Amino acid sequence: MNYKTLDPSKTYLITGAAGFIGYFLSRKLLEQGCRVIGIDNVNDYYDVNLKHTRLGNLEPYKNFTFIKGDISDKDLIMKTFEEFKPNVVVNLAAQAGVRYSIENPDVYIQSNIIGFYNILEACRYNPVDHLVYASSSSVYGANKKVPFEETDFVDNPVSLYASTKKSNELMAHTYSHLYKIPATGLRFFTVYGPMGRPDMAYYGFANKYFAGEPIKIFNNGDFENDLYRDFTYIDDIVEGIERLLSNPPEGEVQHKVFNIGNNSPEKLMVFIETLEQALSKALGKEVQFEKVFEPIKPGDVPATYASTDQLQKAVDFKPETSIEEGLQKFADWYVDYYNLKD
Template sequence: MNSKPTYPNKTFLITGAAGFIGFFLSKSLLSQDYIIVGIDNLNDYYDVKLKYARLEILSQYHTFTFIKGDISNKQFITDIFEEYKPNIVINLAAQAGVRYSLENPDIYIQSNIIGFYNILEACRYNPVDHLLYASSSSVYGSNKKVPFEESDFVDNPNSLYAATKKSNELMAYTYSNLYKIPATGLRFFTVYGPYGRPDMAYFNFTNQYFKGEPIKIYNNGDIKNDLYRDFTYIEDIIEGIVRLIQVPSKEAIPHRIFNIGNNKPEKLMVFIETLETALSCALGKKVIFAKRFEPIAPGDVSTTYASTNLLQDVVGFIPRTSIEEGLELFAKWYVDHYNMKTKK
């Protein structure tokens, strides 16, 4: 299947365009001359300078329009749809983070529930060819059956963040049923790579190393029964999304959900060792993290593991980037972006 979407002269609306996945998706589509309207509220959940750095790159494309705003503002979303009449909508705006949802639950309801409701309402009154939206592997909770399949029972979320993502899937299904909105949910599995989110473990570990501080590992120091994560490189995530854009469901209820994961869970400690090796290569000197082991945090799960059979069946694609390759690319970017070779 050709990974280029066959949507000539149509407009994409991407929410969360200054975010990690939103940036890479926008860049991929812009490089193929598609018209992108990107919106983002540029909140300070993490360093806003990184969001502006992403936007600076996107602004170099003549078919990119950026509008600062919040999807939880219904009038703002209504006005965007009426003015730009998007054909394909990709909702990536959300308050992310499992642990942060324990401290600041209000923002999750505001952004992930009310915000997504506003997107659905706008699609209801301004019909679109396809709505794609970010869900999460967190909806699987502590499911023991692996790999996780889209048909698995997912009614036992471990965090408010996971509950909001499950709610998004139910809301999208309902609107697809009632108003025949072609909608596709995307269950992402531990996305990593250059320009990533600083709150994610690999990025935070790297920050801590350069601050001269130990990294915190939330597995009780239990190396034998280590945490497993299905780490998925950003470019694989983008390839999966771009291919799925082309195939809105044609079922009576036009709603589907797909895992996008690497289908190869890695031990957290192996991932950390691989990151140390990648940074060693990028810096030209040996890197070893000082480590501090902590109890597993509330809301965390022991394993994430994606079945990608459905994704392969529908679009002929399986993420394949190894953690060695992906972390090498991240480490090189980090060292270059923050000029770490010039700093003592």
């Protein structure tokens, strides 16, 4: 397998560095001696304290420079590129969340479309070795064919969030074609783990339990046709990104898209039971959620399931962390972070 390993002599610009994936990727690169420039607007879409905790963990690294700002600010992005001359750019800054895009469309256009356009323009005028950017499994919409493959038709998004991510792929392809920017899009599948996003279901379930509230499950209480999700542990996501960083696409149009998912979808109810068991173990007492079943929400899809053949072919990697192992690490961190041990 001929793929190039990470080059610590390069400068890596990571947008969304205070975010879940951005933090873990920054930390991994810093541990290997890379220079990392992190940008984040530290918005309050979810608990800002968690973002500050992540940034606090990155600050001791002498190779880390943090810039508080928004990628939709074109002047800031241009100045950052001119000053730091990054070799590799990883754009993880985005307004996340499918359901929130129904209530608050403006921020998605601002961050995910205008912000990404600014990154592309900056790469156009300050050439980089590789632009890696976050897409999403949501581009597959309500595709019935599983597993989802990168070659599948993705022109029927069911949320504005998904539309913005599909737009990013089209924009990157165009800039790659016109200005020879080597670019790779990553379709992430339900990322979870310690220090994750509190707006994600597993984190919300834990929050509800400790607040003494029932959890809402949006599957109509239909256990036969339960929602399936390809839950992907954070370390697997970071490993996949890291392996791709020094391996830009080649060919006439230097643009490629990869799935990064676990390739083994789990029923939502199985995931919930596993989380109950993990929290029980972390606390040393039995945890059982009170459950309320509701209809599936607009913009949600019944199943996500990634084919990871392309990723394996390119960089010899396939995510393999089981939900038992991943959720235990989350539960142990959660109980410790919120100081919940009696």
